[in-house]
Amino acid sequence: MNTNIAAMGEKDIMLIFKAVGADVFPVRDINKASSMLKKIARENYGIIFITETIASKLDSVIKEYAEMVKPSIVVIPGLGEKSNYAIEVLRNAIIKASGTDVF
Numbered sequence: 001m002n003t004n005i006a007a008m009g010e011k012d013i014m015l016i017f018k019a020v021g022a023d024v025f026p027v028r029d030i031n032k033a034s035s036m037l038k039k040i041a042r043e044n045y046g047i048i049f050i051t052e053t054i055a056s057k058l059d060s061v062i063k064e065y066a067e068m069v070k071p072s073i074v075v076i077p078g079l080g081e082k083s084n085y086a087i088e089v090l091r092n093a094i095i096k097a098s099g100t101d102v103f
Contacts, residue, residue, distance in 0.1 A: 002044075003046030004043075005023070005047045006023045006043075006047070006071075007024050010027065010078055010079060012079055013079060022049070025040060030054070037050070038061065047072050047073075048072070048073045053083075055073075055075040
């Protein structure tokens with residue numbers, strides 16, 4: 001069974017994912033990003049990488065998929081403004097999996 005990989009975010013970061021064979025979805029309009037993420041999640045993607053700046057604006061949509069096995073949404077740092085959103089998502093996943101806050 002093949003599992004496809006998608007990446008969603010700023011165009012500059014998407015070039016890296018395209019180089020490794022992922023399907024890329026550059027976000028040009030943040031207002032359309034929510035519907036784009038929902039569309040990608042309905043397709044056969046096992047992993048969806050999404051940049052932190054986009055993910056922080058789509059937090060409620062991402063949380064809808066948090067309990068599902070597929071797709072796994074992975075928040076990655078982007079090139080833009082840094083926040084602690086990606087770290088907090090990772091921290092919560094580790095606490096959920098291990099019951100311990102290792103940070």
